[in-house]
Amino acid sequence: MTFAFDLATAVHEQQNGEYSGVVHDGWDIRSNANGGYVMALVASAMRSASQRQDPISVTAHYLAPLPPGEVHIATEVVKRGKTFCTVSAALHQNGREAVRVIGAFGEAAGRNEFSTSLFHVDIAPPALPPMTECSRRPASGPGFSMGLMDKLDIWLHPDDTGFARGEQSGKTIVRGWINFADGRPIDTLALLLVADAFPPPVFQVMTVAGWVPTVELTVHVRATPAPGPLRCVFSAHVVQGGMFEEDGEIWDSTDTLVAQSRQIGLVPLI
Amino acid sequence: MTFAFDLATAVHEQQNGEYSGVVHDGWDIRSNANGGYVMALVASAMRSASQRQDPISVTAHYLAPLPPGEVHIATEVVKRGKTFCTVSAALHQNGREAVRVIGAFGEAAGRNEFSTSLFHVDIAPPALPPMTECSRRPASGPGFSMGLMDKLDIWLHPDDTGFARGEQSGKTIVRGWINFADGRPIDTLALLLVADAFPPPVFQVMTVAGWVPTVELTVHVRATPAPGPLRCVFSAHVVQGGMFEEDGEIWDSTDTLVAQSRQIGLVPLI
Numbered sequence: 001m002t003f004a005f006d007l008a009t010a011v012h013e014q015q016n017g018e019y020s021g022v023v024h025d026g027w028d029i030r031s032n033a034n035g036g037y038v039m040a041l042v043a044s045a046m047r048s049a050s051q052r053q054d055p056i057s058v059t060a061h062y063l064a065p066l067p068p069g070e071v072h073i074a075t076e077v078v079k080r081g082k083t084f085c086t087v088s089a090a091l092h093q094n095g096r097e098a099v100r101v102i103g104a105f106g107e108a109a110g111r112n113e114f115s116t117s118l119f120h121v122d123i124a125p126p127a128l129p130p131m132t133e134c135s136r137r138p139a140s141g142p143g144f145s146m147g148l149m150d151k152l153d154i155w156l157h158p159d160d161t162g163f164a165r166g167e168q169s170g171k172t173i174v175r176g177w178i179n180f181a182d183g184r185p186i187d188t189l190a191l192l193l194v195a196d197a198f199p200p201p202v203f204q205v206m207t208v209a210g211w212v213p214t215v216e217l218t219v220h221v222r223a224t225p226a227p228g229p230l231r232c233v234f235s236a237h238v239v240q241g242g243m244f245e246e247d248g249e250i251w252d253s254t255d256t257l258v259a260q261s262r263q264i265g266l267v268p269l270i
Numbered sequence: 271m272t273f274a275f276d277l278a279t280a281v282h283e284q285q286n287g288e289y290s291g292v293v294h295d296g297w298d299i300r301s302n303a304n305g306g307y308v309m310a311l312v313a314s315a316m317r318s319a320s321q322r323q324d325p326i327s328v329t330a331h332y333l334a335p336l337p338p339g340e341v342h343i344a345t346e347v348v349k350r351g352k353t354f355c356t357v358s359a360a361l362h363q364n365g366r367e368a369v370r371v372i373g374a375f376g377e378a379a380g381r382n383e384f385s386t387s388l389f390h391v392d393i394a395p396p397a398l399p400p401m402t403e404c405s406r407r408p409a410s411g412p413g414f415s416m417g418l419m420d421k422l423d424i425w426l427h428p429d430d431t432g433f434a435r436g437e438q439s440g441k442t443i444v445r446g447w448i449n450f451a452d453g454r455p456i457d458t459l460a461l462l463l464v465a466d467a468f469p470p471p472v473f474q475v476m477t478v479a480g481w482v483p484t485v486e487l488t489v490h491v492r493a494t495p496a497p498g499p500l501r502c503v504f505s506a507h508v509v510q511g512g513m514f515e516e517d518g519e520i521w522d523s524t525d526t527l528v529a530q531s532r533q534i535g536l537v538p539l540i
Contacts, residue, residue: 056513057486057534059329061356061372063349078360078370079333083536084485086331088358088370090348100348100358102331102372104485109511118537120442120475120509172390205390215354215374216327218488220534223511238527239390241379241493243326245530257508260515262532264327264490266353267388 003184004151005193008037009044017075019045023093025068026147033066034148035214035263036196040189042073042089042101047189049075050085050105054188058103059218066091066098078102108188108224111256125251126175126233131155134176137199152197153179153229163203172201172236179229186230188221194230195219195248195261201236202244202267212244217263228253242267273454274421275463278307279314287345289315293363295338296417303336304418305484305533306466310459312343312359312371317459319345320355320375324458328373329488336361336368348372378458378494381526395521396445396503401425404446407469422467423449423499433473442471442506449499456500458491464500465489465518465531471506472514472537482514487533498523512537 008024021044027037039060047055071093078086084104091099128134134155139146141164157175162168178194180186186194200212231251236244248261278294291314297307309330317325341363348356354374361369398404404425409416411434427445432438448464450456456464470482501521506514518531 057331059372059486059488061327061348061374063351063356078331078367081333086333086370097348100356100372102329102358102370104331109513114510117512118472118476118509118514120472121507122442123507172392202388202390206388216329216488216490218329218486218532220486220515220532222508222513222515237391237393238492238530239388240384240527242387243379243492244388245490245492257510260508260532262488262490262530 003180003182005180005184005190009041009189011045011048011073013048017049019073019075021045021071021073023066023068023071027151028147030144030146030211031067034196035062035217036193038066038099039101039217040192042091042099043103043189043192045073045075046087046089046101046103047105049077050087052085052105052107054106054108055192055221056084056104056106056108057220058101058192059216060099060101061216062099062214064096064098066093069093108221110224111226111254121257123249125231125255128157128175128177128231131177134158135161148197151181153181154198163199168207169204172204173233174198174201175233177229178232185227186225188224191221191225191250191259192219194232194250195259198232198234200246201234202239205239211268212265214263214265217261219259219261221259223256223258225252225258226254226256239267273450273452275450275454275460279311279459281315281318281343283318287319289343289345291315291341291343293336293338293341297421298417300414300416300481301337304466305332305487306463308336308369309371309487310462312361312369313373313459313462315343315345316357316359316371316373317375319347320357322355322375322377324376324378325462325491326354326374326376326378327490328371328462329486330369330371331486332369332484334366334368336363339363378491380494381496381524391527395501395525398427398445398447398501401447404428405431418467421451423451424468438477439474442474443503444468444471445503447499448502455497456495458494461491461495461520461529462489464502464520465529468502468504470516471504472509475509481538482535484533484535487531489529489531491529493526493528495522495528496524496526509537
């Protein structure tokens with residue numbers, strides 16, 4: 001079986017670090033390709049160029065919205081080091097650069113390797129009710145569609161879903177479970193998608209929900225995920241001056257933190 | 271009066287986005303230029319290329335240690351947008367690339383502009399004793415030097431200083447006040463330096479203190495700092511698989527969050 005995520009992030013090397021790929025339909029929020037999906041697509045080419053296994057630290061600057069269609073990804077290996085290979089990449093669509101990415105690629109640690117080095121964790125996975133008591137995020141709402149929610153199963157904590165009914169909680173946090181709808185295991189590449197797939201916690205204080213464009217997203221992969229759905233928590237502590245940050249933690253079924261993310265975005269003018 | 275930071279981050283355009291600069295002596299930790307200082311130096315060239323006022327979101331990947339000496343900074347304006355100008359830059363020393371940076375430049379909000387948009391802040395500045403009850407970080411220790419501490423005055427919270435005496439607190443947090451030693455106001459460019467100037471909180475759990483190389487550092491400037499010393503808190507929640515993250519918050523004298531930072535680094539093998 002070929003999983004949808006693998007099709008949607010497939011890239012083909014044309015020559016010397018230049019890749020072609022396709023922004024697939026159905027990975028969108030309100031018809032723009034999701035930023036995490038776009039990061040995963042570009043990182044797919046970067047990973048190939050790096051000849052390493054996993055994205056470790058990836059940063060994307062989003063320059064233009066991406067509708068479905070063919071794209072060109074030019075990679076540049078900045079440094080081929082012992083621990084990491086650092087790669088830069090530019091994604092163009094119809095001649096226009098839409099995303100610039102830089103990342104370090106290497107081998108993500110597995111949980112059983114943690115004992116070989118210093119270990120200190122002072123945070124814990126979010127406390128979530130079982131999936132059956134959470135609300136599955138729908139692929140459409142009143143007057144809009146979110147194709148991405150056909151690809152991902154996201155079950156939100158019942159306390160965090162009021163924004164979708166216009167009942168903002170005032171607490172800028174969104175928690176939930178996540179898995180691929182088609183059963184694909186979530187690997188380190190897919191963590192880049194997961195890091196941007198939940199509804200923005202800033203929706204908990206925005207009376208007018210809308211498009212919140214990401215300026216920059218950084219994802220750090222901290223471990224290879226164990227099988228099973230992941231638990232996520234996203235929060236936004238400072239919304240001021242027209243911008244907000246959003247911090248994510250992604251935890252696997254063994255209570256291991258597998259990724260951290262932070263993005264900065266623009267608050268729509270109200 | 272010319273302040274030391276302005277001299278140390280001065281760049282000169284040679285041609286078409288290519289800048290020369292100098293990694294100045296005395297901005298080091300154990301003879302390697304501090305990562306925050308290096309980011310500020312590169313951002314100084316990027317800011318010039320952007321023709322905008324402030325760094326807003328800047329990410330650096332560190333590829334090689336930087337001793338003092340001349341450097342070459344090649345900037346590339348990726349997109350000149352309405353809100354931001356996105357710039358990429360590569361710093362070379364002696365023909366070798368040592369740092370790759372990407373950043374968005376624009377105009378940082380002032381506190382008095384917060385009312386024009388959504389405002390929600392659910393974190394607060396760290397509770398610090400007055401400077402006179404804190405410990406000034408010295409410019410040298412047993413067998414090592416930290417030239418940076420001649421340039422910056424950092425007063426640490428008394429509960430967070432045990433690591434320097436080999437008494438790890440076990441709590442991966444470091445809090446303190448910061449100011450330039452020569453009285454230069456801390457502006458948005460200097461926030462990039464401040465974001466990497468404190469002792470790493472991972473020192474609170476490392477029995478062998480040493481060099482902790484930064485792989486990647488991202489700084490988001492959230493507001494223009496008001497005059498006066500800044501209060502900072504740096505924390506590391508997850509140290510595993512040979513890596514740690516470090517999150518920073520930088521607050522000004524009006525209790526405004528002026529910058530957030532996150533870096534990921536390597537734990538030395540023990």
